[in-house]
Amino acid sequence: MTFGFIETDEQKELRASVSALGQRFNYKDYVLPKARRGEPLTELWTEAGKLGFLGVNISEEYGGGGAGIYELALVQEEMAAHGAGLLLVVVSPAICGTIIGKYGTADQKQEWLTGLADGSKIMVFGITEADAGSNSHQITTTARRDGDDWILTGNKIYISGVDQADAVLVVARTEDSKTGKLKPALFIVPTSADGMTKTAMDMDIIEPDHQFMLFLDQVRLPATALVGEADAALMQLFAGLNPERILGAAMAIGMGRYALDAAVKFANERTVWKTTIGAHQGIAHPLAQVKIELELARLMMQKAAALYDSGDDFGAAEAANMAKYAAAEASIKALDQAIQTHGGAGLTAEYGLASMLGAARIARVAPVSREMILNFVSQHSLGLARSY
Structure with a gap:
């Protein structure tokens, strides 16, 4: 380790x-x-x-x-x-x-x-709903008992890769018989299950993986579909969300590295006046800043992963959120600066950088938005009053 x-x-x-x-x-x-x-x-x-x-x-x-x-x-x-x-x-x-x-x-x-x-x-993951967004406490997909079976009803949105998946790990809510309150629970739902339909969303980015809306209409599942305890899924849910943020940061950092490498290669080859454009500080310094910011984001991602693997759940949550934030910002900046370094060529299909910018931009929104990360850091790291 x-x-x-x-x-x-x-x-x-x-x-x-x-x-x-x-x-x-x-x-x-x-x-x-x-x-x-x-x-x-x-x-x-x-x-x-x-x-x-x-x-x-x-x-x-x-x-x-x-x-x-x-x-x-x-x-x-x-x-x-x-x-x-x-x-x-x-x-x-x-x-x-x-x-x-x-x-x-x-x-x-x-x-x-x-x-x-x-x-x-x-297996893909189904948590987001149109009317809940970042507020997972507002999820309305419900699971009710019917003998030994469970019946799931509800809908999900922005669910990645359903067309490639064998199952969806769905976050639903069960009713506590004592309090009447709804508690989150996790269910493995085969993509072939009766009553579950998927509709591809029309996204405006160039990506190989598609996003889907899912509709769950009285989907009957055996008792064995429940993962863990019916009333303990909030803890179980967060066990998966920290790795999600760490892996999201890793993907963003990798894209940033790709963009930076492309920009450096072009800047070392392109000559307009007496020397390559990479010799000019107007080109070199922004790329150097990108390098520094990517390395800093990478260190926080490594820290988050090391804390998670050591069993430090709170430390990992703080670091994973910070890593995700830093990686998204550094990645977007890297793509933008790589395009600028290429000039007009950065917008051509030959180099493919403009098409990647949309994919990099996702990292500011998902799997958790920049604003919700700032909420987390304000409240949990700084001890400020909760604002939401």
């Missing part, structure tokens, strides 16, 4: 191996053409699974690498540094794999973790 941010030989070897895969499935030759056609990165996902990269955080008992979120974030960062970050890594092994690994039954672990580890199964 890494605490001082000096990586072990095994971690360095993992970086090199993932980087080699990223070079094979790079942004310009593989990812961007697939994204323009609206096709998922199936070949990359399959190969990453075969090489063991998708399951590095899953127990060896179920075919995983037995490592931690640090290593999974490492995988995501290195893939994204070649423009080949995998959105489904954030939800399938990071969120769902973590939650099932910690709270699932022996049968649930056996059924799902092996497949999540090698990529042969994909």
Whole structure:
């Protein structure tokens, strides 16, 4: 386990191996053409699974690498540094794999973790609702008992990759028989379940993964679909949200590295006056600032992952939120500056930087918005009064 941010030989070897895969499935030759056609990165996902990269955080008992979120974030960062970050890594092994690994039954672990580890199964995550947004306490998707079964009714929005998934880990709410209050609970819902329908959303960004609205109309599930306890899911839910933020930060940092590398390469080759444009401080200094800010965000991401893997849940939550904030800002700045360095060429399809800017911009909004992170830091880190 890494605490001082000096990586072990095994971690360095993992970086090199993932980087080699990223070079094979790079942004310009593989990812961007697939994204323009609206096709998922199936070949990359399959190969990453075969090489063991998708399951590095899953127990060896179920075919995983037995490592931690640090290593999974490492995988995501290195893939994204070649423009080949995998959105489904954030939800399938990071969120769902973590939650099932910690709270699932022996049968649930056996059924799902092996497949999540090698990529042969994909599970996505369903929490967001149109009328709830960042307020998860306002979720209206409900689960009620019917004998030994559960009946789910409600809707979800912005659910990534449902068309590629075998199941959705749905956050619903159950009624406490003593108080009548609704409490969050987690259910594994097969994508083939009767009563669940998906509708693709018309997004205005170039991405290989699609977003969906889900409608749950009296979806009947067996008792075995419940993950953990019916009234303990808030704790279980946060077990997956910290890894989500760490992996989101890793993807943003990787995209920032990709943009910076592209800008530096262009600045070292492009000559307009007597020397390359990279010799001019108007070009060099903004790129140097981007480098510094990416490295700072990366350090906070590594800290968050190390804290999470050590079992420090509160420390990890604070660091994960800060890492996600810093990584989003640094990534967007890197893409914007890379486009500016290229001048008009930065807006052409040949370089593909403008198309990536939309993807980088997502990091300010999801998986948690910049404003909600500032709320968290204000309240929990600074001790200021809660504003919401």
